[in-house]
Structures are given as structure tokens and as C-alpha cells.
Amino acid sequence: MNLTLHVWRQKNRNAEGGFVTYEARGISPDMSFLEMLDVINEGLILKGEEPIAFDHDCREGICGQCGVVINGHAHGPRKATTTCQLHMRSFNDGDELTLEPWRAGAFPVIKDLIVDRCAFDRVIAAGGFITAPTGTAPDGNAILVPKPAADRAMDAAACIGCGACVAACPNSSAMLFVAAKIAHLGYLPQGQPERERRALAMVARMDEEGFGTCTNHGECEAVCPKQIPIEFIARMNRDFAKAALFAPRDRTAADGG
Amino acid sequence: MSSAASTAAIAQSPAESSRLARILGSSIGQKFVMAATGIVLSAFIVGHMAGNLTVFKGAAAINAYGAALRRIPALLWGVRAVLLLSVLGHIWAYLALSVKSWRARPKGYKVTAYKEASFASRTMRWTGPILAAFIVYHLLHLTTGTVHPSFRAGDVYHNLVAGLRVTWVAVFYIVAMGCLALHVFHGVWSMFQSLGVSQPRYESFARRLATIFTIIVVGGFVIIPIAVLAGLLKVQ
Amino acid sequence: MEIKSNSPTGPIEQKWTRHRFEMKLVTPANKRKYTVIVVGSGLAGASAAATLAELGYQVKCYCYQDTPRRAHSIAAQGGINAAKNYQNDGDSVFRLFYDTVKGGDFRAREANVYRLAEVSVNIIDQCVAQGVPFAREYGGMLANRSFGGAQVSRTFYARGQTGQQLLLGAYQALERQIGAGQVAMFTRHEMQELIVIDGRARGIVTRDMISGKIESHVADAVVLATGGYGTVFYLATYAKGCNTTAIWRAYKKGAAFGNPCYTQIHPTCIPVTGEHQSKLTLMSESLRNDGRIWVPKKSGDARPPDQIPEDERDYYLERKYPSFGNLSPRDIASRAAKEVCDEGRGVGPGGRGVYLDFAEAIQRLGVEKIRERYGNLFEMYERITDENPYKVPMRIYPASHYTMGGLWVDYNLMSTIPGLFVLGEANFSDHGANRLGASALMQGLADGYFIVPYTLTNYLGSNKFEKIGADHAAFRSGESATAARMEKLLGINGQRTVDSFHRELGGIMWEYCGMARNEKGLQTALQKIPALREEFWKNVCVPGDGEEINQALEKAGRVADFLELGELMCLDALERRESCGGHFREEFQTEDGEALRDDQNFCHVAAWEFAGAGQKPVRHVESLAFENVHLATRSYK
Numbered sequence A: 001m002n003l004t005l006h007v008w009r010q011k012n013r014n015a016e017g018g019f020v021t022y023e024a025r026g027i028s029p030d031m032s033f034l035e036m037l038d039v040i041n042e043g044l045i046l047k048g049e050e051p052i053a054f055d056h057d058c059r060e061g062i063c064g065q066c067g068v069v070i071n072g073h074a075h076g077p078r079k080a081t082t083t084c085q086l087h088m089r090s091f092n093d094g095d096e097l098t099l100e101p102w103r104a105g106a107f108p109v110i111k112d113l114i115v116d117r118c119a120f121d122r123v124i125a126a127g128g129f130i131t132a133p134t135g136t137a138p139d140g141n142a143i144l145v146p147k148p149a150a151d152r153a154m155d156a157a158a159c160i161g162c163g164a165c166v167a168a169c170p171n172s173s174a175m176l177f178v179a180a181k182i183a184h185l186g187y188l189p190q191g192q193p194e195r196e197r198r199a200l201a202m203v204a205r206m207d208e209e210g211f212g213t214c215t216n217h218g219e220c221e222a223v224c225p226k227q228i229p230i231e232f233i234a235r236m237n238r239d240f241a242k243a244a245l246f247a248p249r250d251r252t253a254a255d256g257g
Numbered sequence B: 001m002s003s004a005a006s007t008a009a010i011a012q013s014p015a016e017s018s019r020l021a022r023i024l025g026s027s028i029g030q031k032f033v034m035a036a037t038g039i040v041l042s043a044f045i046v047g048h049m050a051g052n053l054t055v056f057k058g059a060a061a062i063n064a065y066g067a068a069l070r071r072i073p074a075l076l077w078g079v080r081a082v083l084l085l086s087v088l089g090h091i092w093a094y095l096a097l098s099v100k101s102w103r104a105r106p107k108g109y110k111v112t113a114y115k116e117a118s119f120a121s122r123t124m125r126w127t128g129p130i131l132a133a134f135i136v137y138h139l140l141h142l143t144t145g146t147v148h149p150s151f152r153a154g155d156v157y158h159n160l161v162a163g164l165r166v167t168w169v170a171v172f173y174i175v176a177m178g179c180l181a182l183h184v185f186h187g188v189w190s191m192f193q194s195l196g197v198s199q200p201r202y203e204s205f206a207r208r209l210a211t212i213f214t215i216i217v218v219g220g221f222v223i224i225p226i227a228v229l230a231g232l233l234k235v236q
Numbered sequence C: 001m002e003i004k005s006n007s008p009t010g011p012i013e014q015k016w017t018r019h020r021f022e023m024k025l026v027t028p029a030n031k032r033k034y035t036v037i038v039v040g041s042g043l044a045g046a047s048a049a050a051t052l053a054e055l056g057y058q059v060k061c062y063c064y065q066d067t068p069r070r071a072h073s074i075a076a077q078g079g080i081n082a083a084k085n086y087q088n089d090g091d092s093v094f095r096l097f098y099d100t101v102k103g104g105d106f107r108a109r110e111a112n113v114y115r116l117a118e119v120s121v122n123i124i125d126q127c128v129a130q131g132v133p134f135a136r137e138y139g140g141m142l143a144n145r146s147f148g149g150a151q152v153s154r155t156f157y158a159r160g161q162t163g164q165q166l167l168l169g170a171y172q173a174l175e176r177q178i179g180a181g182q183v184a185m186f187t188r189h190e191m192q193e194l195i196v197i198d199g200r201a202r203g204i205v206t207r208d209m210i211s212g213k214i215e216s217h218v219a220d221a222v223v224l225a226t227g228g229y230g231t232v233f234y235l236a237t238y239a240k241g242c243n244t245t246a247i248w249r250a251y252k253k254g255a256a257f258g259n260p261c262y263t264q265i266h267p268t269c270i271p272v273t274g275e276h277q278s279k280l281t282l283m284s285e286s287l288r289n290d291g292r293i294w295v296p297k298k299s300g301d302a303r304p305p306d307q308i309p310e311d312e313r314d315y316y317l318e319r320k321y322p323s324f325g326n327l328s329p330r331d332i333a334s335r336a337a338k339e340v341c342d343e344g345r346g347v348g349p350g351g352r353g354v355y356l357d358f359a360e361a362i363q364r365l366g367v368e369k370i371r372e373r374y375g376n377l378f379e380m381y382e383r384i385t386d387e388n389p390y391k392v393p394m395r396i397y398p399a400s401h402y403t404m405g406g407l408w409v410d411y412n413l414m415s416t417i418p419g420l421f422v423l424g425e426a427n428f429s430d431h432g433a434n435r436l437g438a439s440a441l442m443q444g445l446a447d448g449y450f451i452v453p454y455t456l457t458n459y460l461g462s463n464k465f466e467k468i469g470a471d472h473a474a475f476r477s478g479e480s481a482t483a484a485r486m487e488k489l490l491g492i493n494g495q496r497t498v499d500s501f502h503r504e505l506g507g508i509m510w511e512y513c514g515m516a517r518n519e520k521g522l523q524t525a526l527q528k529i530p531a532l533r534e535e536f537w538k539n540v541c542v543p544g545d546g547e548e549i550n551q552a553l554e555k556a557g558r559v560a561d562f563l564e565l566g567e568l569m570c571l572d573a574l575e576r577r578e579s580c581g582g583h584f585r586e587e588f589q590t591e592d593g594e595a596l597r598d599d600q601n602f603c604h605v606a607a608w609e610f611a612g613a614g615q616k617p618v619r620h621v622e623s624l625a626f627e628n629v630h631l632a633t634r635s636y637k
């Protein structure tokens, strides 16, 4: 099959970007979307042109490094699918595709389709963890975890940190990502001692990073490759409210905890 | 780059600020204000809609209702104060949240497409201000009478019917009610989500409530301008 | 070069406890005076960096992805072993130790393997405390499954995403230390050189993959946890970025390379569909618990599977290995698949595939049970192949999946360069010639959480370190060497892309140094690889410049190293004149085609020393003694 691609090209963080059109010829429906880009790039390289830069690593839908907005859809048209798992059979011969990077102030473009998502790491660093220094743990079965709680925690923990939720949200909100981490740790007994502090610290950091707010569009859930449900956002709001209103003050806050 | 994150340590404990400041300052706290004031406004329009319907029982009935509203000034002004605060709070939250979101995407997409976001949810930021404009006009129109062709203090029936007989005014009312429909259709569901009551987008109590609320309230409102246009309600 | 294992003496059960007591300590106040570099943020790297930081050392951590959470450990599906014996089915530290030594075909160091089994139990406790959502029973207890043909249920798992969950646990511990300012994290930084001063590892040179800057980083000790080198085969279950660069540069600075030819080819991967293929996807081994593997009896039988009657099917694993059947170890299952395909009985496009059939299991247990067990894997398969495994049998074929070989390390996980520690898949590891399922996650976390924090402290505590600045001559020359290398790659402007070279190298490796090897083939490969390498340096085309993100340049650097490593792998395979585990030399097999070990002459680790460009590397040996598990022929019949 043959396709026409309009691809966002941008030399670096500060450069002005623009769209460039490429023809993709003789594409096999069995190719993955990224393999289709590989083919185009091979051609560009042999012409001595710079290949299209795009992020990827595992190419099996688990590392969360890939991500392209295809005709306005983060990760493309297919439900519960990362860009790397998208296959060309999801498109038709002659299709025109517009390829854009994640667009959000908190995710600056650093080249072509590659953005900088370190804001997510900083949100995790602010509180997305359980303080359990190595060697201090009790036996794995010392604290029982009801199966439903473990399953729910796993649903939330399935997040791969790809950022598609931010890319797709009309408000560029990171609520789904943050809510998923808060829910993952919040469903487990081990996560309770830091539950309030985690919610406050992560939400504060999320705001500082300049993500947008949530008006409950639900677009994030729709594009999420791991189908993280927005119920978790409601849950985060609840946790935040409880913490903000009733949490006992943390006197040692000064020393960074 | 996250070596930047590493060079500066990150606050792992919430800063010591007053609880109120923490809530009003955060995007989630502002959602709470939005929702809380949304509840008040929603509750008001239910009652208001019901009161308006007395117009069909005739001039006497609705004028009596209007008079009743005014019997205890303290109560009247109390209600007005709450309403005013709610609208102001609602608008403040709207501005605070919207500014955050606009800042959050300096450069937009060339192609935009939606999988899930509804027309109602995407137009909240337009239906809201339109409602604000409507309220202002509406107060000048039927409460103070400033912009009313033949305002008679106390004669609610006359003011209403005479006021809405002017076609473009009636149309404006109807359009405004269309906006209200969209606004509460998303808003009332959204409220639950914002207040932390997890509710699936479909097949949930919140969704049904929002739908029914929209039909009843907006239906109850628009029927009046329509009735006037249709000549079912005449000036005596 | 001297290859000393430094295993403590005494009974195996007491070695680690005794050693821990005898090792030197560093007082809390002094810890902050030491800087430790950890290259890699996978299970091994992240757990080590977090733990070392918790202890109080200044840690610098590096990864090539945009965040530490994306290390390829994330892709591990099946699970992690631990000798908890929660199932009360007779498991024990000794049994896990025994199984691992036997599974590795008696080519691993007993003392290390025993220690691994010993700390395995602490790993589970640690991960649970961090919030890893392991599968649970209704009573709230941890659930287990039997994996990779083990006779006890000792595998802990989190759906089909065990590696992801374990890595997120380690990543969160790491981020906590980053937030606290104890760890400086450098993402999108690729290690280019190891810096050795006065015979000790004192730092690294990296390339900032965003700005192209070449930077020096000084430390008192360096830890490499950079993963496996299986992408040398081009098509592999590894991530595209997995590379050998870090350990290869260390090798060239004097770190011995252990058993480079030991690679694991995993039997259950989705077959290749065409030239464009850029990677292969693993289908978790757990599928073999219910799926039956078969091919047509007739060669060249083109009928669709459902039209091939039962008596014309060959369930070859069940036939050859009655007692283990479809659960026989990976090396055996993979080789068997290759054989039947070589006989022209393979299925699917290109005839390089065998059926993994669930029809019988679905009849026996019902679709629902199967969906509950393998739902996500079946979806993944359908997404890739567009075939519905509930209706038609899956097609699978072996693919490069793990490298048992890696930098040689002693009992303290220290390489032959003092101060250079190597963890996880990057070291030559505790798996001997074949790794059992669910044991690599265990090893990575054991190394990072529970072993290197002690042994590295011991090293720091027993040595004096003079201050060194990044302006030291050794760093300067490391930087210029790296810069020169980049210049060279950018300057060739040839006619072929990096990928085309990588594909060709992969083809050679797969053909001659893959599942079955023989002298003639290896000799051929040893001709072809240097020739290909020569062409690479004359004819590769790398557009763009070095001042910003340049993915072609990144690939080029990695492939250049693979082109050297491949040769060493073939050399090692050639010199190991026996068959053991994943290393199958056709000349050395029993009459019924099983691996034939030669314990007389090859019961040892081969540790290769770099002898300079163009020189044949020197093969040292560390002989292996088996005092607790007695040398025997593996039999899964």
C-alpha cells in the first residue's frame, strides 16, 4: 500500500518546526507503524537527508517510550494500542496521515516527534513511592492484601508513563497519569502511611510542572494504551480533599522528609 | 532533561501553607469550587424553574409567588447573596482553571480529533460565559426592568409575557436555555467526578441524573418563551 | 591477567553470611564522601543506585532512555523465582540452588548460585514493601505458579507484567533518592568510555544524546548494569536500544569477558513476517503449560492446521521428552523447533514456525479459563499477527532472548578491573550455559539490592582514593577518543545504512552462531564478520551532525561494537569444543541428538582478555568445582 505523510520536523528544542510531506511506497500491511517509518528513514538516509527522529525502544507496547499523534489521535486510531503496536493494516491504501509530537508546554519538543517527558519523573520523585529502604521489609505475607485490592492496584500500576493522556487531553492535563500512581499505591496497605502526603506532594508538583486542569472530558482514558479508567481521577480528587482538609500537619516537612 | 531534576532536590513533603490556600491554589481545589458553586446554581434553577411554571396558573398565581419571594427581605437578600457569591465563585474558578489549561498547551495540533470528549464537555467554556451574559441581561430585563419595554414593578406576569413577546428576546432566551442544557448535561455528571464520587461515564447514577436534570429543568424553562411566542400566554 | 573467583571457603550454606561479616565497612559519616557511578537503570542498576544512595553514598546514575523507568527489564512477563516455599510443596534454598545449577548445565559457579537462592526470599519481601502488586490468593497471601518446567511452584508474578512492576518498584525507590538529592540522574546519556586510572575504574565518559556533548564523570567506583547483548542477532526480543557498548568498552580497557558464546534462544516468540521486521516479540513461556506444540508429519504439508488430522501431526516435544514434554527447557525446545523446520516441516510464511495449539486445552478447561489465564497474551498475539489464537493455533519460533555471557566477575561481582562492578544480565552471571525461566529478574535484584551494596562498601573501605578531577589526562584522552569516533562515523558518507549492516551481521550470527553451531560454520563467520566490519567503516552512511539528537549516529556506535563482539562470540563458540546448555556444537552430541558435555576439558568459565586491536584475544579459564551438586547429564526424557 502507498500513503502520504505530513510529518512535523523540528531541528531541536529552540528551532522553529514545520510540516514536511513524504510518500510511503510499497508498505506491507504486516508492518508496524514504526517499521513503516523505518522504511522511510532508510530512504532518507541514502539520500543523505536526516531521518525522522521518533522515540521508541521496546517496540512491544510496554516501555512507554514511543508516541506519535496520528491524524489527531495520540497513539493512532486503534483502542488500547501503543504506536509501536499499531500495524499498517489499520490504515488504507492512499491514506493521508499527519504525524505530530505530543503537544504540551510541560513536554517540550526536542526534535521532530520526540518530546521531553521528564516532568513525569519529577512528579514521581515528589511522592510517587513508598518509603521502604532496602533490608527493612517484613515477610511478604506478614501484611495480607485482599485480592480485589491487589487487582485494583495492578490495574492502576499498568500505566506505562507514555504521556498519551496529556497529549490527548484538551486541557493537557496529567491527571490520569498522576491519579493512576496515587491509586496504585493507595489501594495497598503498604501505601497507607504516606497516602495523604503523597497526594498533596504529587498534585502540587503536577501543578508546578504546568500541566492543565481536568474538566472530565475522558479523552485520556479513551487513548490510554493500558485503559486506565478516569474513576482513578475521582479517587485522586477524594484523596486530595481528605488530605488537604484533615491530614495532620507534618512538622518535619522542613527537612525534605 | 531530568539531570535537571536531579540537580535540584524536589519537595517530597507538601509545603506548609494554610489549608484554604492549599485548596484554592491547586487545580483540584479549584475544581471543588467549580463543583460546589455548580451545585448551588443547579439547585437554584430547579426551584426557579418550578416557580416560573406557576405562570400557567395565571397572572394571580405567579404574581402571588413573586410577592411571596419578596415577603421576607432578609431571606430574599440572603438567597441573592448566596447566588451572587456562587456565580462569582464559579466564574473565578472558571477563569483560574481555564488560564491554567490555556497556558498548558502553547502550541496546538494541526489536526484535532476526539475519541470520547463530548460536544457538551468541549463547549463548557463557551456555554458558561453565554450563561453569564444571559444572567446579566435577564436581571436587567425581568428583575430591575432596566431593559424592559413596559416594566411594572410587582407584576411578574406582565413583565414576563410582555418581555418575551418581543421575538428576538424570546429567541435569545431559548438559545440561552440551549446553552444551559449543554452546560448542565456535562456539568452535573462532571460534578460527581470532580467531587471524587467515582462514576463511570455511561450507565451510572450520575450520568442518568444529569440527563434527567437537563430534560426537566431546561424543558421547564424553555416552555415559557415558546408558549409566549405561540400566543398561549397573552398579556391581560 | 589472573582469574580468581574469590569465593569464600567453608560450607556453602555459610559462605555468604561469613563473608558479609568479614567484609570491611564504611562509617555513615564517611559514606557521603564517596561517589559511585551506576550505569544502567534496569532492575540491577536501579536497585543498586537506590540502595547505595539510601546507604549515604553520592550516586550518579545513567540510562539511554528518556527515563529510568523504561529499561528493558520492563518487558519481562513471566515472573520471578524465590525459595519461599509458601506453597509447601517441598521447595527450599537448596532446591532452588540445585535446579539453577542443573538448569545451567553445570557451567555456573556454585557459591554464587547458592547466594542467589539464599537472598531470593528477601527480594520478594522488599518488593512487596515497595508496593509491587504481586498476584494474591483470596486469603490475601501471595500467589505462585510453576514456571519454565520447574517441579515446584516458586514463581511470583504480577499478571503478565512482572518485570514492569518490579522495575517500577525499583524506579520509585530511585526517584525517591533523586528527589532527596542523593542520586544525580542522567537520562539520554550513553556511556562511551570507561576511565581507568592507576589500574582502578575511576569514571566514565558519556555522550549527552540531546546536546551531543561529550562529558567526563569522576567517581571512586563504577557499576555497570547495562543489560544483555542479544541484539547482536538484530532480530531479538530485546528493545531496539539494547547494546554492548558499555561492557565492550570496559572489555577493551582490560575487563575479562566471560563465556561470550552463551546465548539463550527462547522457543516461544512470534515468527518473522518479512524483511521489514525490526524486532521479535516474546510470548510468555507460561503458554507452554497449556499449549501443545506440533508440526505436520509430512514435510511441505501446506494444508491449514484444522485440516491436518490428529494422526498426521507430530507433537515432537511430547514424543521426544515424555516426562517434560512441552515444558522441556528452553535450549532443548528451541533446538527441537529448528530441527523440524530444517526438515521442511515448519509452518507459516517461510516455513520458519511451529504450532502452539490450545484447542485441546480449550476443550478441557473452556474458553473462559483460557482467557483468564492468557487473555492479554492472546490479544497481543492477535494484534501483531491478525490471527485469533482461540480459533487457529498460534505460530511460534525461537528468537534471541538472553545472554548468559557477559563481563567476568568474581564472587564480589567485581570484574578484573578493580573498582569496576558488573550486575544483572551484563555480567557473565549465575546461569551457567542456560538460564531457567524467572531467574534473571531474581539475579538482577539480588545483585542490586542485596549483594553489591555490601561488596562495594568492602572495596571502598579497604582502599585509599586520591582526589581526581575531570581534567585528569585519562579523562581528556577518553573524551577525545570518543569525539574522534563520532567524527569518523559522521565522515564516512558511504552507500549503506547502519541497519543494513546490523541486519547482515544478525544474519551471520543467527546462521553460524545461533541455536546450533559447528566448526566449519564458525570458521566461515570468523571470515565474514571482519570483512563486514571493514566494509562498515568504509561504506556506512550516517547523516546529520553530532551536536544534537542523531539516532543514526547512536545506532552506528552500537553496531560498530556488535561487529567486534560478534567475532569474539564465534571465537568462544569455536574454542568450546563441547555442547552445553544453550551452546550446541553439532560435532558434540549423543546419538539421539542431545548436548554432549565434556567435563574433562571444559568444566570451566572462559574469560577472554582483550589483547589489542587486530590481536587474537587471550582465553583464560576459571575452573569450576561441583562439591554440592554432583556433575550429571541433564535428562528431561
Ligand SMILES: Cc1cc2nc3c(=O)[nH]c(=O)nc-3n(C[C@H](O)[C@H](O)[C@H](O)COP(=O)(O)OP(=O)(O)OC[C@H]3O[C@@H](n4cnc5c(N)ncnc54)[C@H](O)[C@@H]3O)c2cc1C
Binding pocket: C039, C040, C041, C042, C043, C044, C045, C062, C063, C064, C065, C068, C070, C071, C072, C073, C074, C075, C076, C077, C078, C079, C080, C162, C163, C189, C190, C191, C192, C225, C226, C227, C228, C237, C238, C239, C242, C243, C245, C246, C282, C401, C402, C423, C424, C425, C426, C437, C438, C439, C440, C441, C442, C444
Ligand atoms: C521479552 C523479555 C521477557 C523476559 N521475561 C523474563 C521473565 O519472565 N523472568 C525473568 O527472570 N527474566 C526475564 N527476562 C530477562 C530479564 O528481563 C533481563 O535479563 C533483566 O531484566 C535484565 O535487567 P538488567 O538490569 O540487567 O538490564 P536492563 O533492564 O536491560 O537495563 C539496562 C540499563 O542499562 C542502560 N544502558 C544500556 N547501555 C547503556 C549505555 N551504553 N550507556 C548508558 N546506559 C546504558 C539502559 O538504559 C538500561 O537502563 C526477559 C527478557 C526479555 C527481553
Ligand code: HEM
Binding pocket: B045, B048, B052, B065, B066, B067, B069, B080, B083, B131, B135, B138, B139, B142, B143, B156, B160, B173, B177, B180, B221, B222, B224, B225
Ligand atoms: C426561560 C427561562 C427563564 C425565565 C422565563 C425566567 C423568569 C424569571 C422571572 C419572571 C424573574 C423575576 C422573578 C421575580 O422578580 O419575582 C426571574 C428572576 C431571576 N432569574 Fe430567571 N428566568 C429564566 C431563566 C433563568 C436562568 C437560567 C437563570 C440562572 C442561570 C435565572 C436566574 C434568575 C435570577 C438570579 C433572578 C433574580 C431572582 C431574584 O429576584 O433574586 N433565570 N427569572
Ligand code: HEM
Binding pocket: A214, A215, A216, B031, B032, B034, B035, B036, B038, B039, B041, B042, B045, B087, B090, B091, B094, B124, B125, B127, B128, B129, B130, B131, B132, B180, B183, B184, B186, B187, B188, B189, B190, B191, B192, B194, B195
Ligand atoms: C445557571 C448557571 C450555571 C449552572 C447551573 C452551572 C452549573 C455547572 C456545573 C454543575 C458544573 C460542573 C462542575 C464540575 O464539573 O466540577 C459546571 C462547570 C462549569 N461551569 Fe457552570 N454553571 C452555571 C454558570 C456558569 C457560568 C456563568 C460560567 C462561566 C462564566 C460557567 C462555567 C463553567 C465551566 C467552564 C465549567 C467546567 C468546569 C468543569 O467541568 O470542571 N458556568 N457548571
Ligand code: SF4
Binding pocket: A158, A159, A160, A161, A162, A163, A164, A165, A166, A176, A177, A180, A220, A223, A224, A225, A226, A227, A228
Ligand atoms: S495513564 Fe495511560 S496514557 Fe497516561 S501515561 Fe499512563 S499509560 Fe500512558
Ligand code: F3S
Binding pocket: A168, A169, A170, A171, A172, A173, A174, A175, A176, A213, A214, A215, A216, A217, A218, A219, A220, A221, A230, A233
Ligand atoms: S482528558 Fe483531560 S479533562 Fe480530564 S478526564 Fe482526561 S484529564
Ligand code: FES
Binding pocket: A055, A056, A057, A058, A059, A060, A061, A062, A063, A064, A065, A066, A067, A082, A083, A084, A085
Ligand atoms: S516502544 Fe516501547 S511502548 Fe512503544
